[in-house]
Amino acid sequence: MSAPTPEAPTLEVRDLKTHFFTREGVIKAVDGVSFQVAPGEVLGLVGESGSGKSITGFSILGLVDAPGRIAGGQILFQGRDLVPLPESERRKLRGSKIAMIFQDPMMTLNPVLRIDTQMTEAVLAHRDVSKARALEICREALVKVGIASPDERLASYPHQFSGGMRQRVAIATAFLNEPELIIADEPTTALDVTIQGQILHEAQALCRETGTAMIWITHDLAVVAGLADHICVMYAGRMVEQGPIDAVLDRPAHPYTVGLIGSVPSRNRRGGRLFQIPGMTPSLLNLPEGCAFRSRCPRADIACLEEPPVHTATEGRQVRCVHPHDEPLEEMLS
Amino acid sequence: MLVYLLRRLGQSLFVVAAMAVLVFVGVYAIGNPIDIMISPDADQAEMEAAIARLGLDKPLWEQFFIFVGNALQGDLGKSFVYSTDAVSIILAKLPATMELAMLALVFAVFIGVPLGMIAGLRPHSLAGKSIMAGSILGFSLPNFWQGMMLILLFAVLLKWLPSGGRGETAELFGIPFSFLTLDGLSHMLLPAINLALFKTSLVIRLARAGTREAALQDYVKFARAKGLSSQRIVLVHIAKNIMIPVVTILGLELGSMIAFAVVTESVFAWPGMGKLLIDSINLLDRPVVVAYLMLTVFMFIIINFIVDMLYCVLDPRVRLSEAKA
Numbered sequence: 079m080s081a082p083t084p085e086a087p088t089l090e091v092r093d094l095k096t097h098f099f100t101r102e103g104v105i106k107a108v109d110g111v112s113f114q115v116a117p118g119e120v121l122g123l124v125g126e127s128g129s130g131k132s133i134t135g136f137s138i139l140g141l142v143d144a145p146g147r148i149a150g151g152q153i154l155f156q157g158r159d160l161v162p163l164p165e166s167e168r169r170k171l172r173g174s175k176i177a178m179i180f181q182d183p184m185m186t187l188n189p190v191l192r193i194d195t196q197m198t199e200a201v202l203a204h205r206d207v208s209k210a211r212a213l214e215i216c217r218e219a220l221v222k223v224g225i226a227s228p229d230e231r232l233a234s235y236p237h238q239f240s241g242g243m244r245q246r247v248a249i250a251t252a253f254l255n256e257p258e259l260i261i262a263d264e265p266t267t268a269l270d271v272t273i274q275g276q277i278l279h280e281a282q283a284l285c286r287e288t289g290t291a292m293i294w295i296t297h298d299l300a301v302v303a304g305l306a307d308h309i310c311v312m313y314a315g316r317m318v319e320q321g322p323i324d325a326v327l328d329r330p331a332h333p334y335t336v337g338l339i340g341s342v343p344s345r346n347r348r349g350g351r352l353f354q355i356p357g358m359t360p361s362l363l364n365l366p367e368g369c370a371f372r373s374r375c376p377r378a379d380i381a382c383l384e385e386p387p388v389h390t391a392t393e394g395r396q397v398r399c400v401h402p403h404d405e406p407l408e409e410m411l412s
Numbered sequence: 413m414l415v416y417l418l419r420r421l422g423q424s425l426f427v428v429a430a431m432a433v434l435v436f437v438g439v440y441a442i443g444n445p446i447d448i449m450i451s452p453d454a455d456q457a458e459m460e461a462a463i464a465r466l467g468l469d470k471p472l473w474e475q476f477f478i479f480v481g482n483a484l485q486g487d488l489g490k491s492f493v494y495s496t497d498a499v500s501i502i503l504a505k506l507p508a509t510m511e512l513a514m515l516a517l518v519f520a521v522f523i524g525v526p527l528g529m530i531a532g533l534r535p536h537s538l539a540g541k542s543i544m545a546g547s548i549l550g551f552s553l554p555n556f557w558q559g560m561m562l563i564l565l566f567a568v569l570l571k572w573l574p575s576g577g578r579g580e581t582a583e584l585f586g587i588p589f590s591f592l593t594l595d596g597l598s599h600m601l602l603p604a605i606n607l608a609l610f611k612t613s614l615v616i617r618l619a620r621a622g623t624r625e626a627a628l629q630d631y632v633k634f635a636r637a638k639g640l641s642s643q644r645i646v647l648v649h650i651a652k653n654i655m656i657p658v659v660t661i662l663g664l665e666l667g668s669m670i671a672f673a674v675v676t677e678s679v680f681a682w683p684g685m686g687k688l689l690i691d692s693i694n695l696l697d698r699p700v701v702v703a704y705l706m707l708t709v710f711m712f713i714i715i716n717f718i719v720d721m722l723y724c725v726l727d728p729r730v731r732l733s734e735a736k737a
């Protein structure tokens with residue numbers, strides 16, 4: 079994996095807060111998340127189910143549904159803050175400069191429209207080209223994601239495709255307008271392992287080739303380890319730790335990250351006991367005061383009743399913890 | 413595809429046969445046409461001659477087989493009252509009912525679908541709530557009462573539209589139609605609205621439910637993520653999905669609209685098949701009633717078939733799997 083060159087980031091998210099104002103109360107689905115992604119770089123956004131990963135992605139795209147809205151923070155895309163932009167401006171960015179691939183390939187394609195309709199409309203929405211040219215662009219995109227006989231595929235309906243094939247179509251659609259940023263929301267979870275590997279590889283190659291920045295959302299650390307340059311770990315809507323992938327995986331500082339890594343089976347720890355984070359994810363409706371991970375944390379004490387500050391250490395590493403780990407992973411787990 | 417068609421044909425034949433028995437026996441059970449058709453002071457000989465002429469002296473099963481035999485040759489019997497072919501009497505009234513039902517269908521689709529989609533997209537807005545309230549009224553107020561209110565308002569009070577009859581007609585392929593003349597159209601408007609009100613309410617509900625469901629689907633969110641305009645998302649991605657249930661239900665309802673336009677035709681004195689049916693039942697003109705019901709069965713079968721075909725066109729998933737089956 080090449081070291082990321084210090085370029086101006088494609089995207090910089092600063093202290094993003096996306097809240098849902100429901101009848102039962104305010105759900106802080108995203109509550110203080112900051113990260114950045116540079117061109118050609120992959121950021122892994124990791125966290126367990128319900129930690130706010132998808133909502134972070136939708137916030138960047140401007141697709142948060144009511145009763146949710148962005149309650150604070152900035153989303154700087156190529157230096158411009160997207161939060162105050164009107165819907166018409168955001169729409170112009172969606173699908174052209176910022177694209178997204180969704181979690182479930184079985185649901186993302188409209189069952190009653192042909193693939194060519196669904197792909198060309200993405201081109202025609204942003205570019206002033208003829209239909210024939212748009213079709214040509216779509217065909218090239220399908221070939222790039224490894225779909226044979228694209229003409230036949232274009233004339234088909236989604237139900238004639240397997241899950242892996244549909245996700246390739248979704249990926250090809252995302253790349254159609256050569257976006258600067260792609261948000262991939264667990265695009266491989268619904269697929270089997272071999273297809274998963276292929277798709278990971280293809281997406282990564284496309285990003286490197288085109289200099290597209292990518293946010294890869296997943297709950298699977300193993301996927302991120304082989305793919306991302308940076309990692310941002312979320313817990314209950316908050317960023318708890320982030321930094322370069324190797325640094326974080328080798329010396330995780332936040333107890334939650336340690337727990338996550340410990341619960342992934344690993345070859346060099348074969349036979350060793352698998353670690354399990356005790357307890358359950360807290361409900362976002364009534365989060366306890368202070369650190370949200372407190373109740374499940376082996377290191378928690380009275381100091382954790384206060385909202386933990388974010389420590390910024392070297393190499394762009396950040397940790398939101400009062401008692402961060404300071405030793406290599408091997409020592410912690412032994 | 414061929415297998416599918418053949419199978420459908422077989423099912424249809426079975427339905428026709430079953431209906432023939434039911435209809436014939438059912439109609440035979442009501443009243444005695446002789447009492448109505450022959451003057452009470454006719455003597456025994458005249459009476460028996462009339463009964464023999466109408467074929468009523470034979471036992472039920474024999475009458476039935478004569479009926480079936482004739483029906484297979486396209487003859488559904490002669491009217492007791494007019495002494496002419498029952499089918500041609502009905503077919504003469506068919507265009508009037510057809511054009512009324514068609515116009516009502518057009519109203520139901522072009523008013524119901526957009527209103528339903530608005531209500532589905534903005535369920536909590538004033539517009540959405542008013543539309544739903546209106547559709548509840550359309551559902552629950554009795555059809556004849558709605559018709560009379562329409563007459564009261566537009567014909568009696570405002571004097572904008574005529575209250576009954578077909579108005580001026582013009583011929584198309586030798587058949588008189590009202591919709592071809594302005595006067596005829598003005599006569600059609602009120603009965604068509606009356607006939608459409610219930611179906612419009614139905615379509616509003618279908619379209620609203622479909623829209624609400626579709627709007628939450630991932631493919632709509634993905635369409636938005638592609639940067640499509642909201643018009644395109646609503647008019648293509650959502651509309652195409654909700655058309656499947658709307659077309660299915662409306663197709664089936666078209667049959668009932670044609671077959672049972674009885675109330676509307678009676679209220680607006682519209683000389684269609686529905687009015688003919690009421691008149692024939694009153695006169696105990698059995699062959700016309702039987703022929704009417706048999707034609708209705710045929711019509712339902714044909715309409716269902718067309719709906720299935722349309723459904724295949726609209727829903728690609730059905731198209732392939734059914735064709736293979």
Ligand SMILES: Nc1ncnc2c1ncn2[C@@H]1O[C@H](COP(=O)(O)OP(=O)(O)OP(=O)(O)O)[C@@H](O)[C@H]1O
Binds near residue numbers: 133
């Ligand atoms: N429409 C909504 N109304 C209220 N709360 C919502 C809504 N959508 C999301 N949330 C809240 O936001 C939280 C984060 O959701 P999100 O989809 O981002 O989780 P995630 O990290 O992507 O999880 P997963 O791995 O399961 O996809 C959810 O736990 C939920 O409580």
Ligand SMILES: [Mg+2]
Binds near residue numbers: 132263
């Ligand atoms: Mg998610």
